[in-house]
Amino acid sequence: METLLLDENQLDIAVKLITSGEVVGIPTETVYGLGADASNENAVRKIFQAKGRPADNPLIVHLADFSEAEKYTRYIPEIARKLAEKFMPGALTIVLPKNEKIPLVTSGGLDTVGIRVPAHPVMHRLIELTGRPVSAPSANKSGYPSPTTAQHVMRDMDGIIPAVIDGGECQYGVESTVISVENEDTVRILRPGCITPEMLGTVSGNVIVDKAVLEGLETGEKASSPGMKYKHYSPSADIVMIESDLEKFTEYVGENYGEGIYCLIFDGDRENFPYRYMTYGKDSQEQAQQIFRRLRELDDCHAVRVYVRSPEKSGVGLAVYNRLIRSAGFEVIRL
Ligand code: AMP
Numbered sequence: 023m024e025t026l027l028l029d030e031n032q033l034d035i036a037v038k039l040i041t042s043g044e045v046v047g048i049p050t051e052t053v054y055g056l057g058a059d060a061s062n063e064n065a066v067r068k069i070f071q072a073k074g075r076p077a078d079n080p081l082i083v084h085l086a087d088f089s090e091a092e093k094y095t096r097y098i099p100e101i102a103r104k105l106a107e108k109f110m111p112g113a114l115t116i117v118l119p120k121n122e123k124i125p126l127v128t129s130g131g132l133d134t135v136g137i138r139v140p141a142h143p144v145m146h147r148l149i150e151l152t153g154r155p156v157s158a159p160s161a162n163k164s165g166y167p168s169p170t171t172a173q174h175v176m177r178d179m180d181g182i183i184p185a186v187i188d189g190g191e192c193q194y195g196v197e198s199t200v201i202s203v204e205n206e207d208t209v210r211i212l213r214p215g216c217i218t219p220e221m222l223g224t225v226s227g228n229v230i231v232d233k234a235v236l237e238g239l240e241t242g243e244k245a246s247s248p249g250m251k252y253k254h255y256s257p258s259a260d261i262v263m264i265e266s267d268l269e270k271f272t273e274y275v276g277e278n279y280g281e282g283i284y285c286l287i288f289d290g291d292r293e294n295f296p297y298r299y300m301t302y303g304k305d306s307q308e309q310a311q312q313i314f315r316r317l318r319e320l321d322d323c324h325a326v327r328v329y330v331r332s333p334e335k336s337g338v339g340l341a342v343y344n345r346l347i348r349s350a351g352f353e354v355i356r357l
């Protein structure tokens with residue numbers, strides 16, 4: 023199969039593909055997604071196949087407007103409506119009890135479904151034009167860093183899916199914040215993103231950050247979000263996080279330096295840094311936007327091992343930290 027690279031004026035082709043049960047690479051404000059009709063079991067199976075995704079890892083369902091969620095859910099708590107009012111369209115996914123219109127294949131066998139209303143004009147328009155709920159997990163091979171450009175999608179999916187829409191580089195660079203509702207005054211963050219705990223706290227009295235966001239699960243422990251139990255976001259290189267100041271970081275790298283060793287440091291660390299490095303921004307927003315691109319670029323350089331300066335754990339930094347510890351397989355060195 024030859025994969026077409028479409029531009030934003032060729033949405034009609036993408037619409038036809040999706041309504042006929044095919045999978046298309048689509049730009050969103052978070053990362054690129056692999057879009058297909060969420061109500062069509064065969065189309066959804068093609069997503070799992072293209073990604074090599076485990077069948078119990080649920081897909082988020084994207085809608086043109088939150089009012090559409092009534093069609094696919096059994097119940098919408100008041101707090102979910104308030105959060106949707108404030109943060110949708112945008113990078114927030116709310117897990118709600120699903121109804122029979124969402125097949126179990128889509129929800130990974132769960133009786134809940136994550137609902138998101140994307141803000142990206144291309145994705146938004148595409149959902150409207152298809153008139154379907156659109157599943158769109160990140161358009162990478164399962165386990166690999168998420169794609170933030172159409173070229174990244176082509177690298178993972180060329181010859182596997184019929185088309186990718188090129189919408190340029192993604193604005194946020196990390197996937198949506200996924201939350202579940204505990205009660206009318208409490209939400210739980212299952213996956214951090216650019217809608218931060220602090221932002222959610224302006225609507226919800228309590229915001230719990232699920233333990234699995236910051237730590238690996240114990241053997242046999244049940245994940246509240248199935249995606250959390252899989253190794254993810256990992257390039258071929260061995261990623262090691264180092265929590266320390268720049269001085270101790272530099273000293274540690276010096277003691278462990280050699281062929282194939284790279285460092286991922288902050289923009290501000292650059293001056294006189296004596297070892298092979300790439301930078302990933304000066305603040306959490308920039309780090310989020312650049313992190314997946316850098317992980318892919320490190321593979322292009324054939325990095326064997328990468329020592330990463332640990333980001334902030336607050337605000338958007340929490341999302342960056344979460345992706346990095348997962349890509350490091352929870353290997354963190356604290357100095
Ligand atoms: P991706 O599609 O790659 O952005 O990953 C979506 C992630 O959202 C999954 O791996 C899950 O961890 C989480 N998720 C989606 N739907 C649900 C759900 N119904 N319940 C809990 N977590 C969910």
Ligand code: MG
Pocket residue numbers: 159160168
């Ligand atoms: Mg993903």
